[in-house]
Amino acid sequence: MREISLDRLRTLVVIADLGSFAEAARQLNLAPPTISLHVAELEARIGAPLLTRARSQVRPTAIGETLLLRARRLLADADLALDEVRRQVEGLTGRVRLGASTGAIAHLLPQALEHLRAVHPGIDVQVQVLTSQASLAGLREGTLDIGLVALPQVAGKGLEVTPWRRDPILAYVPADWQPPARVTPAWLAQRALILNDSSTQLSRVTNDWFAAAGLYPQARIELNYNDAIKSLVGAGYGATLLPQEGEAAELDRRIVRRPLRPGLWRQLGIACRQEQVERATGYVLQALARLRQ
Structure with a gap:
């Protein structure tokens, strides 16, 4: 069964808000026949009329009101999801998964996290207590983004380890x-x-x-x-x-x-994947670099 398109739902919402097919076409920058087609496809999918025309005013039917209530929520959720992803792409928010030993977590990492919170408060660093080998395995498996590891280490394909402290x-x-x-x-x-x-x-x-x-x-x-x-x-x-x-x-x-x-x-290194890192991960790496010796 074909899913309902968000674009069709957005068309329905704009028509109901403006009370006009023509005004909706202008606001959405679509041709009037396209607007009509969107509504026709929705009504065919639902199996009932969604809009009525009375005295040059377009109004939703009772079934249309029910669909509009859900459509507004779906569109708001979709917009929110896109905004959250955009903020993560821009490095304003994000989750970074980091593995390290108990000593590094207790005595070194807090200094980096304090700086990170001051300049990038929307980034969430999830810390796991792991040995160096477990951190490298997590990077290879994609369950970690950064590992603080004891040197020397053989990074392996797709990973890089740089000296840190x-x-x-x-x-x-x-x-x-x-x-x-x-x-x-x-x-x-x-x-x-x-x-x-x-x-x-x-x-x-x-x-x-x-x-x-x-x-x-x-x-x-x-x-x-x-x-x-x-x-x-x-x-x-x-x-x-x-x-x-x-x-x-x-x-x-x-x-x-x-x-x-x-x-x-004791020598420590920072391990991460060689592929281009997300901005949030890059900001955590910058905060860790402040503790480099």
């Missing part, structure tokens, strides 16, 4: 352990450790740091939630290696941070 990795140690001014692999390997598990790039980086000194310590606990790790460090349960993210101050007086010898760094 280079943050020092520090030792977080219970204060009563009285750590040295700079923590070495030898000193740390003799203590209980709470580290990220082997699925993370941070785990691979820290394992390489120990391995370069010929050490292969086993973690007492493996977690991927950095704030939970810090809580356990504060309780004296072990030490950890974590990146210094943003300008966050010490969270707990029971914890001290120490630089490493040799130094160690």
Whole structure:
């Protein structure tokens, strides 16, 4: 069964508002026969008259009034939908899906979102806690628009990864352990450790740091939630290696941070699809670029 055209409904509404086929033709910039054809097609589709002519005035029938009520709603919804899409195309509104680790979400992303809200308040960023590999998979599958990932990464076909930040990795140690001014692999390997598990790039980086000194310590606990790790460090349960993210101050007086010898760094990149991004996604990328190091 053929659907009713919005153009035909708009013609009907304008005729009813103006009370004239001729005036409707002028307002819609259509030929009078076209206006008549639109009404005839609607009446054929409905199976009943929609308009009556009385004393040179065109008025809707009772059935026409019912259809006009619905037609006005449909046309208003269609106009609203087009306006929303137009605003999204222009970057005034939009939804951007972003994946990142808990640390990046807690300590880095809020700064970018604060700037974004000030300059582009209509953009909604939906954040998911994901590993780097899961973020890249989401980009490939089309379920994400941006991923904050630990480097190095193999982007794969259709994706690009650009360097974003280079943050020092520090030792977080219970204060009563009285750590040295700079923590070495030898000193740390003799203590209980709470580290990220082997699925993370941070785990691979820290394992390489120990391995370069010929050490292969086993973690007492493996977690991927950095704030939970810090809580356990504060309780004296072990030490950890974590990146210094943003300008966050010490969270707990029971914890001290120490630089490493040799130094160690966590590198982050921004991953997105190589195809042309929507304006909303571009604005989020610009906000993230403000935090580039």
